[in-house]
Amino acid sequence: MLLKDSxxxxxxxxxxxxxxxxxECPWDSAQDLDSIKYTLREEAYEVIETIEEKDLGHMKEELxxxxxxxxxxxxxxxxxxxxxxxxxxxxxxxxxxKRHPHVFGDVKVDSAEAALASWEKAxxxxxxxxxxxxxxxxxxxxxxKVQNRAKRIGFDWNDYxxxxxxxxEELKELDKAIKENGNIEEEIGDLLFSVVNTAxxxxxxxxxxxxxxxxxxxxxxxxxxxxxxxxNISLEAxxxxxxxxxxxxxxxxx
Numbered sequence: 001m002l003l004k005d006s007x008x009x010x011x012x013x014x015x016x017x018x019x020x021x022x023x024e025c026p027w028d029s030a031q032d033l034d035s036i037k038y039t040l041r042e043e044a045y046e047v048i049e050t051i052e053e054k055d056l057g058h059m060k061e062e063l064x065x066x067x068x069x070x071x072x073x074x075x076x077x078x079x080x081x082x083x084x085x086x087x088x089x090x091x092x093x094x095x096x097x098k099r100h101p102h103v104f105g106d107v108k109v110d111s112a113e114a115a116l117a118s119w120e121k122a123x124x125x126x127x128x129x130x131x132x133x134x135x136x137x138x139x140x141x142x143x144x145k146v147q148n149r150a151k152r153i154g155f156d157w158n159d160y161x162x163x164x165x166x167x168x169e170e171l172k173e174l175d176k177a178i179k180e181n182g183n184i185e186e187e188i189g190d191l192l193f194s195v196v197n198t199a200x201x202x203x204x205x206x207x208x209x210x211x212x213x214x215x216x217x218x219x220x221x222x223x224x225x226x227x228x229x230x231x232n233i234s235l236e237a238x239x240x241x242x243x244x245x246x247x248x249x250x251x252x253x254x
Contacts, residue, residue: 036072043066098122171191174188224247227249228246
């Protein structure tokens with residue numbers, strides 16, 4: 001399906017607005033590639049939140065914000081004579097065609113898994129470094145991606161029981177580090193890596209799992225605040241044991 005002429009005009013208008021803001025707005029004109037990475041990350045996570053909340057109406061707005069950030073970064077890069085928005089589009093078109101030989105070439109696949117394997121094979125021809133991963137990814141996502149890369153060459157556990165046993169081992173090493181004033185940070189990192197490994201082999205995305213748990217914690221805490229207010233209780237005045245009882249009351253009511 002061809003894009004409507006009206007869409008092309010709207011994209012051009014959005015790009016033009018970005019250029020105007022770059023020249024006329026004090027905040028926008030002060031930004032650079034490094035500073036925009038923070039807003040880009042924030043907008044990407046806001047899109048993810050609308051997906052998790054199944055809020056399609058709000059997703060439309062957040063996708064617009066994300067799209068503008070792509071345009072704005074391209075404008076800054078063009079000012080630095082690095083590349084243009086046309087280069088960005090040309091690059092992704094070329095990459096998509098090269099990495100989908102099962103669609104645009106003569107490779108045959110009969111499942112989503114086979115299509116992914118074809119994509120990975122095509123990608124590996126472009127870069128021979130197995131561990132070529134963006135290190136600024138969220139740590140849980142990065143750990144899972146690195147583990148999946150190692151899996152490509154068979155450096156992986158047979159099932160979840162392997163890393164599950166490592167969790168116990170890492171907990172003991174953490175306790176020892178705490179007791180002996182050792183490298184506690186390193187041991188916690190090892191523990192988290194084993195947890196991610198266990199989750200991965202159970203088909204669980206660690207980032208999603210932790211995000212859901214954080215949201216659950218926030219929900220329960222807000223309910224605890226609401227109950228305390230209804231009962232004219234100050235949370236700050238409660239002991240930890242009393243707050244735990246209130247917390248358990250909320251859990252039983254779920």
